[in-house]
Amino acid sequence: MSRVAIVTGGTRGIGEAISLALRDAGMTVAANYAGNEAKAKEFSDRTGIKAYRWDVGDHQACLDGCAQVASDLGPVDVLVNNAGITRDGVLQKMSFDDWNEVIRVNLGGCFNMAKAVFPGMRERGWGRIVNIGSINGQAGQYGQVNYAAAKSGIHGFTKALAQEGAKFGVTVNALAPGYIDTDMVAAVPPQVLEKIVAKIPVGRLGHAEEIARGVAFLCAEDGGFITGSTLSLNGGQHMY
Numbered sequence: 001m002s003r004v005a006i007v008t009g010g011t012r013g014i015g016e017a018i019s020l021a022l023r024d025a026g027m028t029v030a031a032n033y034a035g036n037e038a039k040a041k042e043f044s045d046r047t048g049i050k051a052y053r054w055d056v057g058d059h060q061a062c063l064d065g066c067a068q069v070a071s072d073l074g075p076v077d078v079l080v081n082n083a084g085i086t087r088d089g090v091l092q093k094m095s096f097d098d099w100n101e102v103i104r105v106n107l108g109g110c111f112n113m114a115k116a117v118f119p120g121m122r123e124r125g126w127g128r129i130v131n132i133g134s135i136n137g138q139a140g141q142y143g144q145v146n147y148a149a150a151k152s153g154i155h156g157f158t159k160a161l162a163q164e165g166a167k168f169g170v171t172v173n174a175l176a177p178g179y180i181d182t183d184m185v186a187a188v189p190p191q192v193l194e195k196i197v198a199k200i201p202v203g204r205l206g207h208a209e210e211i212a213r214g215v216a217f218l219c220a221e222d223g224g225f226i227t228g229s230t231l232s233l234n235g236g237q238h239m240y
């Protein structure tokens, strides 16, 4: 029987590529999204992958959403915590709301989703969790204390949960992308982006498919010995 996977933020950007890569690896995929209905519908119509709307920062919504996916598709074997947002600004200008919202969604979302699916994976003796961190969680970034803290937290969360899952066949890994050509990076002013690309040794932004390939690798049936690790895919920008 095919594995059931949930990809949060799985209808566009990096998440869309992950949903497709896991489907191509033979999994039955549920793609979660926050509110962009038009994109979610276009994605589902084009790919046949079911899309489910809920806010990963809302604890109860995650429990309910994952229960719905399990009832529709079967017990969840694979979780990719990919949903993420930015609310950039230097500390002096960053509001408490911008701090809180990024922690709530990016880091809180990982906890909420793991709470929903980890117990079942543990009971069934098999699971794969991949948390999407960031180069900016590893190296820090000007104007991103909220995002860097949330992403850095994801790396700690991963290593702690990996220890809890190891005896039960549940692997937990992080993947830290560098700069990838999605809507999130399209929001960076061109003159800033130009300076960023100049610091990437391969000389270009990454593609979502290049990240998805790493996620599929970590979620593979024969990936049972890879746990608590961070896969850094950044074109050589930060050799961690």
Ligand SMILES: NC(=O)c1ccc[n+]([C@@H]2O[C@H](COP(=O)([O-])OP(=O)(O)OC[C@H]3O[C@@H](n4cnc5c(N)ncnc54)[C@H](OP(=O)(O)O)[C@@H]3O)[C@@H](O)[C@H]2O)c1
Binding pocket: 008, 009, 010, 011, 012, 013, 014, 015, 032, 033, 034, 035, 036, 037, 039, 054, 055, 056, 057, 081, 082, 083, 084, 085, 105, 132, 133, 134, 135, 176, 177, 178, 179, 180, 181, 182, 183, 184, 185
């Ligand atoms: N792009 C990069 O260069 C880069 C680099 C390092 C790490 N990352 C990380 O990679 C992940 C994906 O980034 P991306 O560039 O593909 O982002 P993106 O293009 O902005 O897409 C974000 C996705 O997350 C969903 N989402 C946002 N808030 C959510 C919430 N509260 N609940 C459920 N879903 C939510 C969005 O849903 P809607 O479509 O409904 O809005 C969308 O599907 C993020 O965690 C990001 O931090 C990205």
